Amino acid sequence: MQLDLVSALFVFMLATFIGLDVIRRVSRLLHTPLMSLTNAISAIAVVGAIILAGEEHGTFSTILGTIAVFASTTNIVSGFLITDRMLKMFKKRETVER
Amino acid sequence: MQLDLVSALFVFMLATFIGLDVIRRVSRLLHTPLMSLTNAISAIAVVGAIILAGEEHGTFSTILGTIAVFASTTNIVSGFLITDRMLKMFKKRETVER
Amino acid sequence: MSAATVQLIYLVSTALFIFSLKWMSDPRTARRGVGAGVAAMAFAVGGTILEPEIVTYKWMAVGFGLGTLVGVPLSWVPLTAVPQRTALSHAFGGLAAGLVGTAKYYTWLANGELTHFRTGAIVAEVLLGYLTCTGSLMAAGKLQEIVPTRPITYRNQNIINLSLLAMALAIGTVLVWNPYMSWGFPIVIALSLLFGVLLIIPIGGADMPTVISLLNSYAGLSAVAMGFVMENKLLITAGALDGSSGFILSVIMCRAMNRSFTNVLFGAFGQVQAAARTVEHKTVKSATPEDASQVLENASSVVIIPGYGMAVAQAQHRVRDLYEQLARRGIDVKFAIHPVAGRMPGHMNVLLAEAEIPYDRLVEMDDINPEMPQTDVALVVGANDVVNPAARHDKGSPIYGMPIIDADKAKTVMAIKRTMNPGFAGIENELYYADNTLMLFGDAKAVIGDLVKQLSGDGRSS
Amino acid sequence: MSAATVQLIYLVSTALFIFSLKWMSDPRTARRGVGAGVAAMAFAVGGTILEPEIVTYKWMAVGFGLGTLVGVPLSWVPLTAVPQRTALSHAFGGLAAGLVGTAKYYTWLANGELTHFRTGAIVAEVLLGYLTCTGSLMAAGKLQEIVPTRPITYRNQNIINLSLLAMALAIGTVLVWNPYMSWGFPIVIALSLLFGVLLIIPIGGADMPTVISLLNSYAGLSAVAMGFVMENKLLITAGALDGSSGFILSVIMCRAMNRSFTNVLFGAFGQVQAAARTVEHKTVKSATPEDASQVLENASSVVIIPGYGMAVAQAQHRVRDLYEQLARRGIDVKFAIHPVAGRMPGHMNVLLAEAEIPYDRLVEMDDINPEMPQTDVALVVGANDVVNPAARHDKGSPIYGMPIIDADKAKTVMAIKRTMNPGFAGIENELYYADNTLMLFGDAKAVIGDLVKQLSGDGRSS
Ligand SMILES: NC(=O)c1ccc[n+]([C@@H]2O[C@H](COP(=O)([O-])OP(=O)(O)OC[C@H]3O[C@@H](n4cnc5c(N)ncnc54)[C@H](OP(=O)(O)O)[C@@H]3O)[C@@H](O)[C@H]2O)c1
């Protein structure tokens, strides 16, 4: 168990290195879409929710799991859709000028 | 065992993402010192060598381990020393002009 | 499906999430980034459904269905409502994390499978999750102006809040020591729900963007904690990406406002608005759209500086018309984008993109400032704090030290706003009293509409 | 010491390795990077020594001692010998990885602990390790000119090499299926040792820098494989950092030479040297140091373009004297650095740094090229291919498409070299025949010494 903790810490550290680097290089133009994109990504909690809703550990677990699946799905769907909607607006000169 | 493989693959993938990113941003000025620095880092194999030389699994293992410790130590020592020697030479205008 | 296969699917999903964010570094690849994000999420969901412990699909199907039903319309909100939508979404995300942690705790409690480590991770997940949930709801409420936007303060507020948090942490720590002390768990939940509310109410509505970003970071961290609970590396990486994003965006905002995290969270900014106003009487030159359009016509370079007022007035399409009129006359038109103009990071960029203004006309603050002294006209459209020269020289000003766009250095400044009221920081702007400044009073959409009309010839005959 | 503590030490070590490379992004933080690397290695070694399975310290002490004894003098080599030192070092690294893999195999074989996965990882480690070892030894030999530097080729060479490799891979695969088929293991070792040699001999000495970088990448990958064998995440991350570094440096070199990996590895480049030389007779203008120094004195901007010849002649200190003489006269002097000038990436930068030329005077190719047409004098010091205009227009040239420094666009070109012999690519350089080119024949060190003497007044009286 304790070794698993360290292993998880390893992954966390590496992912944080990547995250900080990658985000720092996101174009300033796109900070608003970035907020909604990461909002969708944070709905990764759906993974835990699905397991809860799909296991059989009693009604309590299932209800919480279903609500959690609902909440995360809302995030995923609206987050990705709105990000794409915003990004579609960004056009470079050539394509804009008629 | 198989799960361990995936876990190791995870770490490998994340580390490669970091490696490619970090190296791509090394100053072009410093590519020669970079070569000797990573040369020293590749001597991380010393970790495996130490375990071999320090366990008691028979003479064969111990001999191979000792040679491996020797080879990696050579790398570590010469790699870091020469990198530092080169880097010491890089000076910005202010410190150079008298 | 073997556990190893699922893990491999998670590996692919992780890589796709990383590429998704990498591709956001350039508007040309950004939509591909969304594609990668969608694919990553599909792999994550698909892989999880294949997990061997899943026995029923009924309930998750209900969740997916309802979630989609609510999610699709939520994505149609107007651009001005994007901040509150994001906040609402964070509330959902925090809720999901909190609920999963809660269910895990009680399941393991019943089966006697709790360990110190598991309990610790669950406590972190639940704390962050529920705090994010209520905090984000409050933030959404303030942004939508359902909840009063001004900072609500009372005596010893910070002490009370911090001791609540300390209490939650203390009980959490005791729980880690003794995981089966189950009466402590609901208390932790209650305290974090409460702390989420109390953390937000003393923060002014206009500081909400920074707060939302921080809450995004917390939502990510609670996913990380969930990853520790479930020993799931995908959750840990995706959560860490998210956590970094929220953190960096809030740092960028704080830096662009020259304020600290502590000041944003505990400073009750925006409260002293009235007090700061001085009553000196200085003269202001006001101009008509006719005068203004003549100045513009005679300029050879114009820098347009949009601010929150353009967003409020929804004037971006008119601004585009103006841009076209000027460009047609061979005038060099650029847009100067301050990192915290508006009310969320990148706010102006999205609005101008919506109006189809090519993004290579948008110039960042640091790049445009050296050009300002050679600029003929700086046209300020509903911006205020981000062009306030006091930030450069008035050490007593609350915005002292904040980097600004040097509108005042242009040969002529024209500023569009409705009144002489101050902006977000509640302070007067000496730019409006400068000799080379002309005020164009009125709603930004209407004023720019008039300018366009003048320039397009309707008013030319006059 | 508990296993978890050791893992935590490894975690710290990993983070330090990452910072070490991050800090190499700027010369100002680079030495801190070396410090972080040393600390990381110290943690790695320290953590490993604390591993519970270590029972004796005697043998490793011998290894450390001898390694230090050999390592310290190895770090004193002159800068010109850095490539062969690096190659030699890779050989040591590959050897260590190979030996560890070998010992692990036989230990687990004896104890019946081999699994498919372990065997697979060991085979990968041993293959890469031994191949790197002999390959690097050959590369070091070619660079030191102990081994003939020209490509050694014979009929069906590539087919023979690849079938050797295929054989090693086939036996390796069989071993993974049946780990206890122990007669296969020494064959894999022998084949990889042999393949390392055969891979390198058909590659010309001057392509060795690219090869060394690739071998660096292999050394990293064999550390990764060792990490899989030993389930050690530190080995995996440090190995991956290393692998990426070697890979990216070789890509940069190949791109700067406009060649592919395949061409470098299997193209036997440098072999056709004699054949490519044309015997046309064109006129060349040669000048004396007196003439040259007058031209330099009358220039207001000089760009010095160093190449491999400066390294061979060890002329960098004279170049610095020249730079000072010119700078003293108020002449703007810059150094144009081509990414593959010399024989290793960054070669010119280290040499010029050694001569204490401030690094903000060194300008990269892409940044200097737009300035070349306004430059009065381009002084080429022992560079050849990197200033060959044929790369721009002569589709038949082997270097066609390689980006070059546009020396020919300067008002006057002065080129220092000993003869009219071609450079690394073995082709003639039309730059030397151009109307605005003056040749200064002689050893770079001597010629620049003369120039400095002229400028400093010794020759002024004449
Ligand atoms: N972007 C972010 O991420 C972020 C985050 C947190 C805080 N902030 C803060 O927000 C502020 C942003 O600065 P800013 O210059 O963009 O905005 P501002 O300082 O808030 O000023 C906006 C101005 O627009 C005018 N306005 C409002 N409605 C208008 C309309 N319909 N037509 C014309 N003008 C209108 C207002 O004047 P009238 O009322 O007289 O019309 C006001 O002076 C900064 O202080 C920044 O620190 C931004």
Ligand SMILES: NC(=O)c1ccc[n+]([C@@H]2O[C@H](COP(=O)([O-])OP(=O)(O)OC[C@H]3O[C@@H](n4cnc5c(N)ncnc54)[C@H](OP(=O)(O)O)[C@@H]3O)[C@@H](O)[C@H]2O)c1
């Ligand atoms: N840097 C890397 O990482 C790397 C890697 C792989 C390949 N390469 C290849 O190496 C080449 C580098 O180009 P380069 O222009 O630097 O070198 P080059 O093309 O090899 O030319 C070097 C020139 O220096 C002259 N020279 C030699 N010794 C001299 C001395 N003592 N005094 C004066 N001149 C002397 C030689 O002419 P004389 O004999 O007439 O004096 C020769 O023409 C490129 O083709 C590149 O693709 C570089």
